[in-house]
Amino acid sequence: MFLSPEVYKKFEDIVGEENICGDLAIMPSYHSGQIGAVVLPKDTEQVQAIVKLCNRLNIQFTVMSTGFIRAAMPQGCIYLDMRRMNKIIEINEKDMYAVVEPYVTSAELQAELMKRGLNCSIKGSGAQCTAIIRGHGHMDLSTGGDDRNQLGMEWVTPAGDVLKLGALGSTHEWFCGDGPGPSLRGVISGRGSGDALAEGGVITKAAMKLYHWPGPAAFELEGQSPNYNLKEIPPNFMVRYYSFPSVPQMYEAELKIGESEIMFALMGFNVAMLSANISPNMEMELEVIEKLNKEVQGPGFYVIVAANSPEEFEYDQKVLDKIISDTGGKSLAMVEDPKVGALVLIHGVRISVSIRETFRLRPVGGKAYGFQIMGQRDVNIKWIDEAANRKKELIKKGLGADDGGVYFGWSVENSHLGKTEIFFDPSPHPESLDAIIDWQQTTARKALEDHLNPPTHLPLSVVGPEVSNYHIWSKKLDEAFNPNGTTVVLPSLMG
């Protein structure tokens, strides 16, 4: 046990002996770091008491909602495991928001919502992750992403104060998280780490914005894991994968699809990622990649049409056909098969996960190298495309895993914005890792020198001065809201 019995007892007094553990044999199941104790608060009061105690005793704490990410874990810290706070508190259909606690997963929330003809934004990390945290995912084109889906929030600050943002603070209503006056959602959205996650303090409840769902109340499945699938593609739904002769043509199509507001989901998975989504195992996945590679003409994306009426469906399809034909797109025959289309549909909407494509070809626990950049999609494509060319050169020399030098991305909010990502895994070559780290540094420096975006992988002291000195302002916010340094923020996922 890292904590002294007296200190341990103080935390135990808050949550009860059933809900604390500091056993050295159990702690590694949470994290490889040396955690002081894991505590399982049941409500906001307990969270606040834990945070206040941490401040008093000068012990650092960190929080896990669904724990998919490896949070920062300083030795001896208190780890708040939020699994007892697992309630959907309210689903307001008329005003289209749901209030959830941190251990509610996107899958659970979405299942309840679909019964009511509603849907939520889901992070690309998967529907098994908490619904409460900001991020980007497969349905961003029509559901938006990032902190733009959070409304009212209850936040235990790093110092242990309870802040109820927006309407919640004065009227107990969840529909708005901004005001009175300036919106403190700016602060809660994160401080310091430069990662797109809530950080610092503990979000104990949040209202998430909801969207219309034109599909069935529940998807009917057939088969058994891992060979299961939707029984059928619902009426007024259609799934396709289009490939294009070039990246500019693909982006042109993406932009027109967003502008014409016809699409429910658009995800620019490359062939390998598509294969990961539709293959139940590794052997098949490699076979499918080979088949798909023969059929595609270049980069592409899958789309899900989900219309609210037969007339809308007809219109959406007609516009889609026109855009695809204008931009030289070609539909992948394999995905036109309703069985395969159904797999893409359920992965895109219900599972919404990039676990397979992110992890399958990577050693377990392997570090991810690359970039995920949110913002102005055309300018980011240009930057990542150049990085992909440099990646291809290294692959040719055997210095990186051969995935064809691909990257991927997708449009957000009617293609107003978008996300672009590139990964690069090492090969067995002894110099591979060094080459990839060098590639990463070169790409980051290009972003800075060419005035494209504030890159990850470079020290904040290098990036910050070029970016409105935001590191200094972030530090000031951190000092104001985290005066004792007790909250532990997450180092960048990629860094």
Added chain:
Amino acid sequence: MFQKDTLVKIVGEKNVTDESSTLDTYSKDLSFVNTLRPDFVIKPKNANEIAQLVKLANETKTPLVPVSSGAQHFRGDTVPGSGGAVVLDLSGMKKIMRTDRYHRVAMCEPGVTFEELIPAVEKEGIRLNLPLLPRKSKSVVGSLLEREPVTMPTYQWDISDPLACLGLIVGTGEEFRTGQAAGPGTIEEQWEAGAVQKAPYGPGSTCWHRLFQGAQGTMGIATWASIRCEILPTLEEPFLVGSPYVERLFELSHWLIRLRLVNECFILNNTNLAAIMAKNWPCDYQAIKHALPPWILFYNLAGYEYYPEERVSYRKKNIQSLTQKIAVESTKALAGISAGELLQKVHRPSEEPYWKLRYKGASHDIFFLSIADKLPGLLDAMNIEANKASYPASDIGVYIQPGVQGSSYHCEFNIFYDPQSPSEINQVSQLSTAATLSLMDKGAFFSRPYGKSTDAIMNRDAATVTALTKVKNIFDPNNILNPGKLCF
């Protein structure tokens, strides 16, 4: 205290005034806040001059009151809240730096009004998500900073929309840019690289622009803003739906927005629609008002690049099944008011005189956010308060704007009065104070507190005040930016 010659050195002689008639015009507005004369009115021309002025204000502990829109002002936020203040009038900063169809974005300085920016973006084939008939002199940047509601809720993904990025001189005198604009590189270098200041997020994981919106100039002075724009439709077909039952119109607007069928979508009562549409005063106004049903929902269908007629046509069909279910009817005209004519007005700033001033010369606005289930009770509460104050409830204009893709409603009461009549001023001022308290008790959320009720509103949420004070101490530690406003 500022010395005039120092100011002249920074902005030039003709841009500094201490002439009493000019100072007088900045000392009051149509709100009920106390009259207070500034010491100077300065018209800076660029960010560099603003930064120098803010630094000087820090050295001399001089309050600065930024103003972007031209007169008339309504909310008291641009009237000095403390003595010895200097007004920074930014209305002369009129550059439109970008109108960009491909990226659907525009960028302009704070002096640019809706009247100026609307045609400039339309020339490119894009348009702004406009507030309802802003006055001609209203600054676009000012409107964005105030989180004013917009008439196309379907395109408002977040309450901060359509603001993209901000260029700021914060209270310390330092330059700061929010979102994608933050860097790397200067704005010009970013343009050269193809970057257009569109993404609002960051830098880092903080959403900085949120801290400057709703701040009434107390955190920083915006020197420009970039604005997300939408595509100009190739075809539009607007409709009116009248009803004595406002709940039915809430239900209809919910589905219109939820299914993303319409662009412009808002509800007015007969008083406000008459105030907007009447041509001959007062006879037209009374006639229209009495001929109209109590509540009117306005919505507009649009077609874009691809098969616009078909788009509008299937939507009309889908809406028909909604209106049948809800037992309301969409029409092209109601009581002689044509939906097309209203649409034309909604695409532009208000004609002169500003529509809120036409009836009696002045309007006091009470506005807040709420949700569908609460609104009917809040409308009743306002009527009760009007009756108590002997103000004819039927004279109050009501504007209800669904927002953020249907997750909230902006509800606004326009209380018209004669600014020359001390008794009416007194009556409306008292009504405003009493109604604000009563509405708050019934769950109205005053997210943008202005004027005399500010303290009562802010005091409902002590934790937020404490947190806001921490932010204020970072960006404006000497409290030189618009002191006396909000909780600062």
